[in-house]
Amino acid sequence: MALVVIGRGIDLSLVATMAISVAWTLALAGSGMPMGQAIACGLLFAIGVGLVNGVLIAYADIPALFSTLAMGTFIYGLGRLKLIPSDVVPAPEDVLWFTRIGQGEMLGIPMPVWLFLAVALAGHVFLRHTRAGRFVYALGDNHLAARITGIPVRPMVVLQYGVASLIGCIGGLVTAASVSGMNTRIVNSTLIYDVILVVVLGGIGLSGGKGGVRNVIIGTLLIGVLLNGMTIMNVQYTVQNVVKSSILLAALIFDSLLNPRDEQTAQQGDI
Structure with a gap:
C-alpha cells in the first residue's frame, strides 16, 4: 500500500487479492498440485489483478479509489464462485517447509519477522536505488511534470x-x-483500513511523492503496540474499531494540514 500511496494512488483491492490468491493456492495444493507450482499460480494471479488495476487507472483513466474498490469486489466474487470451495481453505499438513514459513524460527526470531525484513529491504532498494523507484516518487510528486520530463507515466502506474x-x-x-x-x-473485515492506517500513521502523505519503507516499519510498530495493548486490556472488538477509525481520521486530518491540497501546492515538483 505504501508503494501505491507514494505514487499518489490507493489500492482498496489488496486484501481481496491477497485472500483469494492465497486461498486458491491452498485449494490447488489440496487438490494434488505440488506446493511450489500452486504458489507460482497464486503469485501470477495476484500480479495479474494488480496489472489490471494499473491498466484501468492508467489507460482507462478510472479513479484509483473506484477501480480498485470494484476490482476487490469482483475478485472476491469470482474467487468464491469459481476458484475456492469454501470460505476457509486449510493449508496442506504434509508440506512442512510451507508451515515453517509461518511457524518456524531462525536464530530465535520467528520466520515471519525475517520475511518481513527481507521484503522491507527489497522495497527499500527498489524505491531508493532503482530508476523505477525514483520514477514512482516523481509520479507522486507531480504527475504532469513527470510526463513532461519523459517518464513513462502509464507503464509506471x-x-x-x-x-x-x-x-x-x-x-x-x-x-x-x-x-x-x-x-x-477477512475481505469483509476492517483489515484494509488497518493497512491504510499503518501507512498514514507511519508518515506517508496521501499527497504522494514522500515517505518510504522506514515509515511502514514505524507505522507497523505503532499499530502493533496499540492492538496488543487493547487486547491485553480486554477492549471489545467494536471499541477497538472505534479507536482505530478515530486514529485514522485524526491522521488524515493531520496529513491534510501538513500537505494542503490546493492549486498552488499541486504544483510541487514542477521544473
Whole structure:
C-alpha cells in the first residue's frame, strides 16, 4: 500500500487479492498440485489483478479509489464462485517447509519477522536505488511534470500496482502458513483500513511523492503496540474499531494540514 500511496494512488483491492490468491493456492495444493507450482499460480494471479488495476487507472483513466474498490469486489466474487470451495481453505499438513514459513524460527526470531525484513529491504532498494523507484516518487510528486520530463507515466502506474499485489500475496502466504489456512471472510473485515492506517500513521502523505519503507516499519510498530495493548486490556472488538477509525481520521486530518491540497501546492515538483 505504501508503494501505491507514494505514487499518489490507493489500492482498496489488496486484501481481496491477497485472500483469494492465497486461498486458491491452498485449494490447488489440496487438490494434488505440488506446493511450489500452486504458489507460482497464486503469485501470477495476484500480479495479474494488480496489472489490471494499473491498466484501468492508467489507460482507462478510472479513479484509483473506484477501480480498485470494484476490482476487490469482483475478485472476491469470482474467487468464491469459481476458484475456492469454501470460505476457509486449510493449508496442506504434509508440506512442512510451507508451515515453517509461518511457524518456524531462525536464530530465535520467528520466520515471519525475517520475511518481513527481507521484503522491507527489497522495497527499500527498489524505491531508493532503482530508476523505477525514483520514477514512482516523481509520479507522486507531480504527475504532469513527470510526463513532461519523459517518464513513462502509464507503464509506471501499471508496474506499481502489480508490485503492490505481489507483495500483498506474499503477506497472505505468510499469514496462511502461520494459521494453517486462509479465511476469505477477512475481505469483509476492517483489515484494509488497518493497512491504510499503518501507512498514514507511519508518515506517508496521501499527497504522494514522500515517505518510504522506514515509515511502514514505524507505522507497523505503532499499530502493533496499540492492538496488543487493547487486547491485553480486554477492549471489545467494536471499541477497538472505534479507536482505530478515530486514529485514522485524526491522521488524515493531520496529513491534510501538513500537505494542503490546493492549486498552488499541486504544483510541487514542477521544473
